[in-house]
Amino acid sequence: MTDLVLLHTSPVHVPVFDALRDRDHPGAVLRHLVAPELLDRARTAGPESVIPALRGLLTEAGAGAGAGAGPGAVLVTCSTIGAAAESLAPALGVPVLRVDRPMAAAAVRAGRRIAVLAAVESTLAPTRELLAEEAGERPVSIRTHLVAGAWERFEAGDTAGYLARVAEAAGSVTGADVIVLAQASMAGAVDLVTGPVPVLSSPAAGLAAGLAAALAMRSAP
Structure with missing residues (x-):
């Protein structure tokens, strides 16, 4: 085992x-x-x-x-x-x-324009750096978005509200080839997103x- x-x-x-x-x-x-x-x-x-x-x-x-x-x-x-x-x-x-390295590798294969969503600001820079590392010589455009109010819901134990906020933010993303959910806790939002842009999670x-x-x-x- x-x-x-x-x-x-x-x-x-x-x-x-x-x-x-x-x-x-x-x-x-x-x-x-x-x-x-x-x-x-x-x-x-x-x-x-x-x-x-x-x-x-x-x-x-x-x-x-x-x-x-x-x-x-x-x-x-x-x-x-x-x-x-x-x-x-x-x-x-x-x-x-x-946990997010395989997701980052998949994101840079999916397209040049990558949108990153996070509920905690401290996650944005490490995720951006990881994506740039995985991209290597490939030209990518990385835009980061902090999901307002999401982390407060997470800390309050409101998982449904947290995921709903993340899904809403992901659904509003435009001009991207792929969306990266920077935190493992966001994974449950993937099935809630109604927008056309593919969404990747890490777990x-x-x-x-x-x-x-x-x-x-x-x-x-």
């Missing part, structure tokens, strides 16, 4: 990824770590400020080099701290993946990539 650690900054992600596992990857073992304080710190002091705490959490989870019983890989589901987490892979000795593709990395590590001699 494949063992993958998932690091979340909200507990709402746990059932979402468990459901995806049950649907698409039965038998895979997911170990969830939830650390909301990492997003709080990243929003006030910048994503790089969480690196020491991230390393400590993942080391305690058995993700350090030489930890024979540790996970095959780590998947970080918070886009704000994704790049900071990826930077720890060499020190930890296991793959550390950000399903990110989980598949994380489990593939974990399996590769377990299969390595």
Whole structure:
């Protein structure tokens, strides 16, 4: 069985990824770590400020080099701290993946004009940088949009209201070839969008990539 650690900054992600596992990857073992304080710190002091705490959490989870019983890989589901987490892979000795990288790769293949929606401002810059990285030499135009009032609904536990705000914002996007929902928590809005522009979310593709990395590590001699 494949063992993958998932690091979340909200507990709402746990059932979402468990459901995806049950649907698409039965038998895979997911170990969830939830650390909301990492997003709080990243929003006030910048994503790089969480690196020491991230390393400590993942080391305690058995993700350090030489930890024979540790996970095959780590998947970080918070886009704000994704790049900071990826930077720890060499020190930890296991793959550390950000959930939104496969989505970003799909977005740059889908078209040149990319619209990014986020509910938290701190997510916009990391997502823009990721898309530019995935685009490489391909010319892309990236427009970012902060969904007004969405995060307040999320923090209040109003998931339906949160997703409705995201879907409304996505439906109003024009002049784009593809829309990227920058945060994993937005994924449920995909089915609510009525506009003509394709909408991409990160959880399903990110989980598949994380489990593939974990399996590769377990299969390595």
